[in-house]
Amino acid sequence: MDIIFIESFRVETLIGIYPRERIVPQPVVFDLRIGHSTATAGASDDIHDTIDYAEVVSRLRAVLAEKHFLLLEKLAEFVATLLLEDFGAQWVQVSVAKL
Numbered sequence: 001m002d003i004i005f006i007e008s009f010r011v012e013t014l015i016g017i018y019p020r021e022r023i024v025p026q027p028v029v030f031d032l033r034i035g036h037s038t039a040t041a042g043a044s045d046d047i048h049d050t051i052d053y054a055e056v057v058s059r060l061r062a063v064l065a066e067k068h069f070l071l072l073e074k075l076a077e078f079v080a081t082l083l084l085e086d087f088g089a090q091w092v093q094v095s096v097a098k099l
Contacts, residue, residue, distance in 0.1 A: 001035050001036075001037060001090065002035070002036060002037060002038040002039075003033050003034065003035055003036075004032075004033075004034040004036055004038070004050070004051055004053060005031075005032070005033055005034075006030070006031070006032040006034070006053050006056060006057065007031045007032075008029055008030075008031065009029065009030040009031070009032065009057060009060070010027055010028070010029045010030075010099075011027070011028060011030070011060060011061050011064050011065075012025040012026065012027050012028075012064075012065070013025055013026070013028060013064040013065065013067065013068075013069070013075070014026075014067070014068035014069070015028060015068070015069050015070075015072065015075060015098060016070065016098075017070050017071075022068060025065075026098060026099070027098075027099045028072075028075070028096055028097065028098050028099065029096070029097050029099060030060075030079065030094065030095065030096050031094075031095040032056075032079070032083070032092065032093070032094055032095075033092065033093040034051055034056075034083055034087070034089045034091075034092050035089060035090045035091035035092065036050065036051050036088070036089055036090055037090070038050050051087050051088065051089060055087075056083070056087060059082070059086070060079065060082070063082070072096055072097075072098060075096055076094045076095075076096050079092075079094050079096070080092045080094045
């Protein structure tokens with residue numbers, strides 16, 4: 001099992017329970033660890049045989065620009081589920097902080 005790291009990924013999203021937080025996007029920073037076998041990609045040198053971290057970042061930027069979360073815990077669960085279901089990660093570790 002290999003790990004793909006995406007560290008210090010910063011994005012703006014609507015996060016929070018207070019009225020102002022529901023209308024003004026705030027920066028959050030993620031550290032992602034994505035468990036995925038990279039053996040095939042290591043042999044083929046083909047991006048389609050692994051998880052394309054540029055695609056992960058692009059997708060998260062687009063989705064998080066449109067969503068609102070009340071709690072960081074919900075945001076972390078959303079990101080973890082997206083990585084597992086849409087990108088085929090075998091496991092994930094998500095760390096997120098509101099700046």
